[in-house]
Amino acid sequence: MSFISYLVSGLSLGSIYALIALGYTMVYGIAKMLNFAHGDIIMVGGYAAFLAMSASWCPIWLAMIISVTVCTVLGVVIEKVAYRPLRSAPPLAVLITAIGVSYLLQNIALLTQSATPKTFKSIAAGAPPFLLVFEGKAPLFFTKLSDSPYGGESPVLTISMETFLAIVVSLVIMAALTLFINKTKAGKAMLACSEDRGAAQLMGINVNATISMTFAIGSALAAVAAMLMCSAYPLLSPTTGSMPGIKAFVAAVFGGIGSIPGAMIGGVLLGVIEQLSKAYISSQLSDAIVFLVLIVVLIIRPTGIMGKKISEKV
Amino acid sequence: MRKTTKNNLITFGGTTVLAVVMAVLSAAGALNSKTSGLLIPMGIYIILAISLNLTVGILGELSLGHAGFMCIGAYVSGAFSLVFQNTISPVWLRFSLAIIFGAVMAAVFGILIGIPVLRLRGDYLAIVTLGFGEIMKSIANNIYLTEDKNGLHFGFTNPPSGIDSETKRELLKGPIGMAAPQDTTIWAVIAVLLICLAILMMFIDSRSGRACMAVRDNYIAAQSVGINVTKYRLMAFTLSAAIAGAAGALYSHSISLLAAKKFDYNLSILILVFVVLGGLGSLRGSIIATIILYALPELFLREAGNLRMLLYAIILIVMMLWTNAPFGIRLRERILNSGFVMKLKAKFNRKKAGAGGAENE
Amino acid sequence: MSENNPALEVRNLSIQFGGLKAVDDLSMTIEKGALYGLIGPNGAGKTTVFNMLTGVYKPTSGSVLLEGENITGRSPTEINKAGIARTFQNIRLFKAMSVLDNVKAGLHNETHYTAIEGALRLPRYFREEKRVTEKAKELLGVFGLEKELDTKAQNLPYGKQRKLEIARALATDPKVLLLDEPAAGMNPNETAELMDTIRFVREKFDVTVLLIEHDMRLVSGICERVTVLNFGQELAQGETSAVLNDPKVITAYLGE
Numbered sequence: 065m066s067f068i069s070y071l072v073s074g075l076s077l078g079s080i081y082a083l084i085a086l087g088y089t090m091v092y093g094i095a096k097m098l099n100f101a102h103g104d105i106i107m108v109g110g111y112a113a114f115l116a117m118s119a120s121w122c123p124i125w126l127a128m129i130i131s132v133t134v135c136t137v138l139g140v141v142i143e144k145v146a147y148r149p150l151r152s153a154p155p156l157a158v159l160i161t162a163i164g165v166s167y168l169l170q171n172i173a174l175l176t177q178s179a180t181p182k183t184f185k186s187i188a189a190g191a192p193p194f195l196l197v198f199e200g201k202a203p204l205f206f207t208k209l210s211d212s213p214y215g216g217e218s219p220v221l222t223i224s225m226e227t228f229l230a231i232v233v234s235l236v237i238m239a240a241l242t243l244f245i246n247k248t249k250a251g252k253a254m255l256a257c258s259e260d261r262g263a264a265q266l267m268g269i270n271v272n273a274t275i276s277m278t279f280a281i282g283s284a285l286a287a288v289a290a291m292l293m294c295s296a297y298p299l300l301s302p303t304t305g306s307m308p309g310i311k312a313f314v315a316a317v318f319g320g321i322g323s324i325p326g327a328m329i330g331g332v333l334l335g336v337i338e339q340l341s342k343a344y345i346s347s348q349l350s351d352a353i354v355f356l357v358l359i360v361v362l363i364i365r366p367t368g369i370m371g372k373k374i375s376e377k378v
Numbered sequence: 379m380r381k382t383t384k385n386n387l388i389t390f391g392g393t394t395v396l397a398v399v400m401a402v403l404s405a406a407g408a409l410n411s412k413t414s415g416l417l418i419p420m421g422i423y424i425i426l427a428i429s430l431n432l433t434v435g436i437l438g439e440l441s442l443g444h445a446g447f448m449c450i451g452a453y454v455s456g457a458f459s460l461v462f463q464n465t466i467s468p469v470w471l472r473f474s475l476a477i478i479f480g481a482v483m484a485a486v487f488g489i490l491i492g493i494p495v496l497r498l499r500g501d502y503l504a505i506v507t508l509g510f511g512e513i514m515k516s517i518a519n520n521i522y523l524t525e526d527k528n529g530l531h532f533g534f535t536n537p538p539s540g541i542d543s544e545t546k547r548e549l550l551k552g553p554i555g556m557a558a559p560q561d562t563t564i565w566a567v568i569a570v571l572l573i574c575l576a577i578l579m580m581f582i583d584s585r586s587g588r589a590c591m592a593v594r595d596n597y598i599a600a601q602s603v604g605i606n607v608t609k610y611r612l613m614a615f616t617l618s619a620a621i622a623g624a625a626g627a628l629y630s631h632s633i634s635l636l637a638a639k640k641f642d643y644n645l646s647i648l649i650l651v652f653v654v655l656g657g658l659g660s661l662r663g664s665i666i667a668t669i670i671l672y673a674l675p676e677l678f679l680r681e682a683g684n685l686r687m688l689l690y691a692i693i694l695i696v697m698m699l700w701t702n703a704p705f706g707i708r709l710r711e712r713i714l715n716s717g718f719v720m721k722l723k724a725k726f727n728r729k730k731a732g733a734g735g736a737e738n739e
Numbered sequence: 740m741s742e743n744n745p746a747l748e749v750r751n752l753s754i755q756f757g758g759l760k761a762v763d764d765l766s767m768t769i770e771k772g773a774l775y776g777l778i779g780p781n782g783a784g785k786t787t788v789f790n791m792l793t794g795v796y797k798p799t800s801g802s803v804l805l806e807g808e809n810i811t812g813r814s815p816t817e818i819n820k821a822g823i824a825r826t827f828q829n830i831r832l833f834k835a836m837s838v839l840d841n842v843k844a845g846l847h848n849e850t851h852y853t854a855i856e857g858a859l860r861l862p863r864y865f866r867e868e869k870r871v872t873e874k875a876k877e878l879l880g881v882f883g884l885e886k887e888l889d890t891k892a893q894n895l896p897y898g899k900q901r902k903l904e905i906a907r908a909l910a911t912d913p914k915v916l917l918l919d920e921p922a923a924g925m926n927p928n929e930t931a932e933l934m935d936t937i938r939f940v941r942e943k944f945d946v947t948v949l950l951i952e953h954d955m956r957l958v959s960g961i962c963e964r965v966t967v968l969n970f971g972q973e974l975a976q977g978e979t980s981a982v983l984n985d986p987k988v989i990t991a992y993l994g995e
Binding site: 146348349359 | 434438439440442494495497498500501502504505506508509510512513516517519520534643647650654658684685687688690691692693694695697698699701702703704705706
């Protein structure tokens with residue numbers, strides 16, 4: 065039984081990683097840069113929602129909208145101010161700038177919100193958990209154990225509302241994003257920019273606008289991830305976003321950078337690996353194991369599970 | 379004399395003079411204890427900065443795991459000193475061996491991690507080295523080394539099994555850390571710094587250094603003139619790791635209790651800030667930037683530690699925009715070509731000519 | 740390896756990217772000391788041929804023989820050591836390094852001391868550095884760059900960047916020199932000068948030259964033989980004047 069509950073918590077964590085990884089993978093695919101600050105946008109999203117919710121008049125749905133708006137604007141502004149001027153600069157300069165932005169956001173948060181962690185009020189607060197009851201062949205869902213026709217003795221798996229939401233929301237978002245990219249004009253413009261920016265420009269696509277839009281979508285996803293993550297793991301501090309951000313990048317690489325289903329698979333796999341190694345190997349070494357997996361994956365298959373080979377044109 | 383040689387001599391001489399003067403002032407009691415206390419960590423940071431500059435500035439790859447190599451050097455040398463604390467009697471000999479051992483082990487890890495990792499480039503390399511640093515930190519945070527009458531016991535649990543409790547002596551204590559003998563003196567730091575600086579300068583200004591820079595500027599062209607790209611990437615990465623290991627050794631012998639959590643991602647970033655402000659590829663710049671960014675805030679901004687980190691973040695962004703963004707480049711050129719700077723230059727050149735220095739430009 | 744082997748022999752060389760045959764069954768024989776042209780419309784696969792000859796791409800089939808020695812499938816580094824050097828269509832200099840250091844990097848395998856001898860400044864370092872620096876200066880003199888030794892390569896004007904790239908390639912002491920559009924972006928005077936330089940280089944360095952070029956004055960002016968590529972396939976081959984007057988070739992360039 066415990067294995068399945070670890071697996072479920074891994075799926076939940078992995079779904080959050082997947083949402084963050086989607087942001088990384090889209091930005092990487094189109095702007096060809098590693099947006100190191102992506103994890104810290106999550107942190108900003110968390111604080112935005114937290115501050116909004118701490119005002120008594122603000123309902124949860126409004127806090128969510130505020131958080132998404134703040135992150136979207138922040139993502140676009142960062143791109144415009146820090147990354148766009150460096151579009152033709154060497155990759156090293158862009159990467160260092162991104163690290164600077166990440167550090168900047170963390171330290172602004174530290175100065176304005178202090179290092180003391182805040183307790184985040186779950187967006188699903190008060191919602192009863194699901195109980196999954198195993199009896200015979202068919203697992204059954206209930207919200208109260210007394211509703212079970214088998215009585216109280218069957219093995220029970222509790223799935224919190226937060227876990228449930230994380231998995232469902234990320235699945236829905238991924239489906240929506242895939243549709244958006246393949247079916248809409250704006251989405252196709254993004255695909256074109258990721259293939260060949262110069263050619264896309266010649267075809268009349270506004271490259272700057274497309275890159276801005278990519279940052280906007282990625283940052284909005286980061287806000288969603290922030291609320292799901294802070295609901296499941298309710299401590300919020302200025303460094304909340306950095307480790308999940310880095311791990312989500314690992315997930316994006318794992319799944320193949322630039323690939324949307326890859327980000328999803330990579331995120332979920334990474335979450336499951338992390339939770340299982342916490343449970344069965346060592347909770348202190350679980351981060352080390354995650355990074356070890358990354359190194360092994362990159363050695364065996366540098367382009368990730370779903371990635372395609374990118375080679376420089378000579 | 380060649381321009382490079384001259385520049386190197388100025389940097390090396392200046393560093394030597396400055397370091398010795400500070401050490402003598404400190405020994406004579408002319409500095410307050412706060413300033414004196416800054417000298418050893420500052421020297422260690424300078425060593426780290428120049429070694430990272432080899433990877434980032436000369437090889438052109440961003441390593442975010444520099445703290446990991448420092449961690450290896452710190453732990454290996456510390457354990458060495460603790461194990462031989464009563465066996466090797468002259469402290470200088472034991473300490474020298476500890477530093478060398480720490481540097482060599484860091485180099486070994488540099489090769490082991492470099493062989494797979496250096497097949498990657500750019501963002502991937504950065505993230506993998508970051509991961510490597512985190513792995514090293516996690517492992518160091520969980521190792522226990524205990525000595526008893528049967529010898530050394532090593533493990534990931536406390537205490538490692540089968541310890542004789544009568545004669546046990548705990549050397550590495552997991553998250554609590556390690557208390558290596560405090561052998562690091564300002565003179566030891568100066569010696570290691572000058573040796574590392576000299577080696578780096580001579581390495582960079584040689585066939586190997588040229589090969590590394592060629593790989594940095596254009597690896598396809600470097601291959602096309604017969605340079606073995608992998609070999610030189612590995613060589614620079616390993617040398618950089620070894621020097622970081624030596625810095626780690628100095629570090630672990632300079633504080634009373636060393637905990638692995640010190641060697642985190644933030645430390646790697648801090649060193650990167652020094653390197654970036656000083657200018658990628660410039661050892662002299664790294665030294666000056668470290669002095670400015672480390673010592674000045676410590677002396678004047680101590681109260682506002684967070685403000686300092688904010689400053690570092692802004693430096694990273696502004697430096698990159700300044701050196702790489704089109705408007706930064708334009709602004710820089712405008713300043714360099716402005717009347718004031720031109721006048722200064724002309725004055726300087728006249729002076730040089732007046733002094734009889736018939737330098738050819 | 741007999742004396743009579745051609746400098747470079749390409750046998751049935753093909754490469755496929757996905758479904759596209761970028762180069763299809765190309766064969767050429769380039770005699771020692773020749774000045775050989777590889778021409779064709781844009782996208783014909785000329786640079787791809789260079790990339791296969793220098794190991795940047797691995798051919799799908801076929802082989803490359805350098806003075807009779809099969810070098811197919813070797814790495815770019817090994818192929819340069821075997822004796823092929825090249826320039827690039829989109830100039831690839833070591834931008835942040837000085838002009839002198841660019842050529843000294845080209846002399847990398849000519850510089851005989853180890854990394855440790857260099858880092859410890861043992862006597863061989865000084866001896867070799869002196870020798871190599873002289874050699875580099877001499878080479879730069881051939882291309883009229885002796886006044887710009889300390890200039891950063893990226894600060895050179897375009898024409899001089901092209902020359903520096905040729906000097907760097909020659910520094911590796913090649914048997915065969917591949918030039919990818921050496922006259923691109925040059926005005927007629929510069930092109931004329933370049934033609935003289937290429938002829939001079941062939942004599943002085945005893946090297947076989949294979950070049951890709953769109954400037955037909957240059958091709959007809961200095962190439963003894965040419966191969967015309969079109970859509971990855973050989974369209975014509977032979978003496979320059981004959982090939983350039985071939986109706987097939989004219990059609991390929993100008994259309995029907």
